[in-house]
Amino acid sequence: MADPDGPYHVVLVGMMGTGKTTVGKRVARLLDRPFVDADAELVRRSGRSVADWFADSGEVAFRQAEADLLTELLEQAHPTVVAAGGGVVVEERSRARLSRPDTFVVWLRADASFLASRVARKEHRPLLAEDRVGTLDRLAAERQPWYAEVADAIIDVAPVHQRAERPKWVLAEQVVDAVLAHESAGAVGR
Ligand code: S3P
Secondary structure, three states: OOOOOOOOEEEEEOOOOOOHHHHHHHHHHHHOOOEEEHHHHHHHHHOOOHHHHHHHHOHHHHHHHHHHHHHHHHHOOOOOEEEOOOOHHHOHHHHHHHOOOOEEEEEEEOOHHHHHHHOOOOOOOHHHOOOHHHHHHHHHHHHHHHHHHHOOEEEEHHHHHHHOOOHHHHHHHHHHHHHHHHHHHHHHHO
């Protein structure tokens, strides 16, 4: 685990289509910390696409593998930036891990209408194979309390997209500001 007095692991959570991967990469670069996209890492290690996981082993097995990987990634002492899969909060043990004090969790929050306009019908998102908008709506409502439970900071994505020219860069800067504010508050308390 990272030092509970910081610097912390940074984990981005939020629904599919909020930009966790792109924002996470940029955050890692700005903080000069390593970056891991959890889905991509799972695919790399297992040699199976997310769609294959869902089709061959089912969602429950995928959630277990996702939770195992999260535990492992956050076990390392070196503070790391992780873009989690959108459904990571479904699993109770993942929420418990995210709630530990060595990990700073940022929820990139957006409602279903914003997400629907951004999430293409892509193969790596098997949950959206049918009724994309309805599914996003249902999942966003179901997961909202879980994202809220683990989040140390919440950033609303849609207003930044409406306002800014390079929204994901601006979002990354907002994440970094939140991380640094939290870390310097921790340092003051030491
Ligand atoms: C999922 C989100 C996806 C991927 C899988 C399931 C979800 O990750 O883990 O398709 O349940 O929200 P992204 O949020 O990175 O697209």
